[in-house]
Amino acid sequence: MRSTIHLVSAREYPALAAGVRAARRGGWLRAARGVADGSTMKRTAERLRALLADGPLPRRELLRLLDVDQRIWNGVGLWVDLVRIPPSGTWERRSADLYGLADAWIDLPEVAEADGIELLIRRYLGGFGPSSTKEISGWSGVPPKSLERSLARMRLRRFRSERGEVLHDLPRAPLLAPDTPTPVRFLPTWDATLLVNERETQILPDHHRPRVFNTKTPHSVPTFLVDGQVAGTWRFDEGRVRVVPFGRLPRSVRSDVDDEAERLRAFHEDEG
Secondary structure (H helix, E strand, O other): OOOOOOOOOOOOHHHHHHHHHHHHHHHHHHHOOOOOOHHHHHHHHHHHHHHOOOOOEEHHHHHHHHOOOHHHHHHHOOOOOEEEOOOOOOOOOOOOOEEEEHHHOOOOOOOOHHHHHHHHHHHHHHHHOOEOHHHHHHHHOOOHHHHHHHHHHOOOEEEEOOOOOEEEEOOOOOOOOOOOOOOOEEEOOOOHHHOHHHHHHOOOOOOOHHHHOOOOOOOOOOEEEEOOEEEEEEEEEOOEEEEEEOOOOOHHHHHHHHHHHHHHHHHHHHHO
């Protein structure tokens, strides 16, 4: 999904993969026109499956053995279900670059695309709250028309946004009162609420976006929120959480930021 790493439960992996597979393949082929077609990707997937039949291999070795264009490698995971294998992606081995076949690690029953899309919608709404069809599509890569068929079958609550858009939500999901105070919060690198597909949440004001995402930091930087919006960055350095506000903070707000930074420092210390 989204041609990047996602952490999902083994139980839900088959359904989520089924929900995005067709849409993601179609989108990738359109973007890679002139580089590869469906037949090329199927053949490459078969070769990749054969290479991984005896166990996981690192990305560098797979690239050497496949000898394909980097862009084909970036898309082949849409034609064969892969997982990242431990001990990669740990403190000792930072790069999550060991690949294995998903069906060698978990059960992969056949799941209908429609069932996968329904689960995808439920998980999205559970994480992000009331959303338009366009927003769900932007996050998942599933076209709005495909989502609309599933949305029409699902028992959901509907609201209207300030712009008149229909917003979908889970039936018993909590809704905070408009005047609920928003506490200071520290966000990590790659926090999903800051990604471009969530631009309309206004959590990351557009005039601050270049300071968080740019050519040197395409993965973003750690940020903190004041009143629900990004107000600066932070880093853990020499046993302290150091904050860099984007502008002057009122004294009471700065006190709240410092208190939250101390809680984060203690968390780092406990985890260390």
